Amino acid sequence: MTPERTGSWKKLTALASEQVRSEGEAPAPLTIDAAGLHADLTKQRLNADVTAALIALAEERRLAEAIENQFTGAIVNGTEDRPALHSALRAPSEAIPAVARDAPRVMAQILELAEALRNGRWRGATGKAITDVVHIGIGGSHLGPELVVDALRTRADQAPAIHFVANIDGEALDQALAGRDPERTLFVIVSKSFSTLETRVNATTARSWFLERTGSLEAIGRHFVAISTNLEAADEFGIPAENVFPMWDWVGGRYSVWSPVGLPLAIALGRQGFEAFLGGGHALDQHFRSAPFGENLPVLMALVGIWNYNFLGVTNQAILPYGERLRLLPDFLQQLIMESNGKSVHNDGSAVALHTMPIVWGGRGTNGQHAYHQLLHQGTRSFSADFILIGKGRVLAEHHRWLNANALAQSQAMLQGQRSEDPHKQVSGNKGTTTLVLPSLTPATLGALIALYEQIVFCQGVIWDINSFDQWGVELGKRLAVPIHEQLGGRSALTQDTSTKDLIEYLRGSAGG
Numbered sequence: 001m002t003p004e005r006t007g008s009w010k011k012l013t014a015l016a017s018e019q020v021r022s023e024g025e026a027p028a029p030l031t032i033d034a035a036g037l038h039a040d041l042t043k044q045r046l047n048a049d050v051t052a053a054l055i056a057l058a059e060e061r062r063l064a065e066a067i068e069n070q071f072t073g074a075i076v077n078g079t080e081d082r083p084a085l086h087s088a089l090r091a092p093s094e095a096i097p098a099v100a101r102d103a104p105r106v107m108a109q110i111l112e113l114a115e116a117l118r119n120g121r122w123r124g125a126t127g128k129a130i131t132d133v134v135h136i137g138i139g140g141s142h143l144g145p146e147l148v149v150d151a152l153r154t155r156a157d158q159a160p161a162i163h164f165v166a167n168i169d170g171e172a173l174d175q176a177l178a179g180r181d182p183e184r185t186l187f188v189i190v191s192k193s194f195s196t197l198e199t200r201v202n203a204t205t206a207r208s209w210f211l212e213r214t215g216s217l218e219a220i221g222r223h224f225v226a227i228s229t230n231l232e233a234a235d236e237f238g239i240p241a242e243n244v245f246p247m248w249d250w251v252g253g254r255y256s257v258w259s260p261v262g263l264p265l266a267i268a269l270g271r272q273g274f275e276a277f278l279g280g281g282h283a284l285d286q287h288f289r290s291a292p293f294g295e296n297l298p299v300l301m302a303l304v305g306i307w308n309y310n311f312l313g314v315t316n317q318a319i320l321p322y323g324e325r326l327r328l329l330p331d332f333l334q335q336l337i338m339e340s341n342g343k344s345v346h347n348d349g350s351a352v353a354l355h356t357m358p359i360v361w362g363g364r365g366t367n368g369q370h371a372y373h374q375l376l377h378q379g380t381r382s383f384s385a386d387f388i389l390i391g392k393g394r395v396l397a398e399h400h401r402w403l404n405a406n407a408l409a410q411s412q413a414m415l416q417g418q419r420s421e422d423p424h425k426q427v428s429g430n431k432g433t434t435t436l437v438l439p440s441l442t443p444a445t446l447g448a449l450i451a452l453y454e455q456i457v458f459c460q461g462v463i464w465d466i467n468s469f470d471q472w473g474v475e476l477g478k479r480l481a482v483p484i485h486e487q488l489g490g491r492s493a494l495t496q497d498t499s500t501k502d503l504i505e506y507l508r509g510s511a512g513g
């Protein structure tokens, strides 16, 4: 049965036409502590009837069964005929389903490599220690590692510096290579498929850069490693087998920060830090698997999302981290959420008759307050927002108090609004927001936060009956880019639609293709 046919969906539709709260009524507190995170959903537009109907919806959609299916390795990605077992990567070995049993062995190698790079045991071909790691990968092979390294790295770290290259724009690689000493640089090529255009082009150029400077094919063995499911392609690229670490079909790219793809985390945080990160994710999983729905953080946040998007007409979801070190969180969550749940057919291929995930966007507070928050307070579009706060900052306590004061003031303004005789100064308020607090920003709390959003995405996929683990929509653009690239370079006749043809001609004329 499709979601909108369930009894609870109908009940929620009726509840949405009623006023959730009478004016001036203080919202009933709704807070949850889980896996070291504190969440306050009190400012969401909920009441007891709505919460009960949302939980009934989760039950009607058999969410409990779906959660068990995820953890036990059932095929939850039907179009690719695979389980989605990223949770196994953060679980103790005795809890890992059979299909993922190889993971601890490979992860031990990854941690060993990271330690060898940190303490200088891994040396370049000329015997020099590695000072710089250039990580080449895109999407899920980039966003998670960069977020975690950017969030947790400290200046005191002795570990090699890590430079991320994702964009095919040569500016990205050029910046990463500027000033690098090839004898002290390690390239990590991360591509689950080893066929992603951007990564292949960047990796090929990096390889030429290295060979031009060292003149030694043999040296590749000390300066290039790869992480991929496609061991053959990595071999063809010239990376020796002992430097290629496997990935597995049962880990989706955007869920792969826990896997060998997380090598940069291990380099930056060391073994202990990486294990604490996994531990935070696992703690969240344990809570998710065992807490009753009414006290279950991922489940409740997922249900609140459904209420906002499907019943209250919310068309966009803002991610507002109040923390400079979490500035990359919106980028990471955009891929995680929109690549997972930006779908318009059910698991059986039939068209959905409801809205799935709205647009996710965001940016760091307080900067956003002086940019787009005007629209949030007085614009005509409906939105909901997640405020993400850090209880105890690392530096400059007074700055941190101001930071958190601003976060609380913003969510309060969004709830209360402001009455005024002057319509220009009127602020409607009544916007649904959730505030998540990490007591401090550590590997464990960041691991829990990332796992939290992964599981929210999963729950929403189950409620909507869509496949959160495929991404067929991105294939078309990839295919179309190939002949356009040929035609831009004048290597084949123009065969495009009128607009694209004109643009190709213009680009060829202005920039030499």
Ligand code: F6P
Binding pocket: 138, 139, 140, 141, 190, 191, 192, 193, 194, 195, 196, 199, 253, 254, 339, 471, 474
């Ligand atoms: O284009 C989308 C995508 O397939 C993502 O899902 C993935 O994270 C990214 O490309 C990179 O893929 P790969 O790791 O295979 O290079």
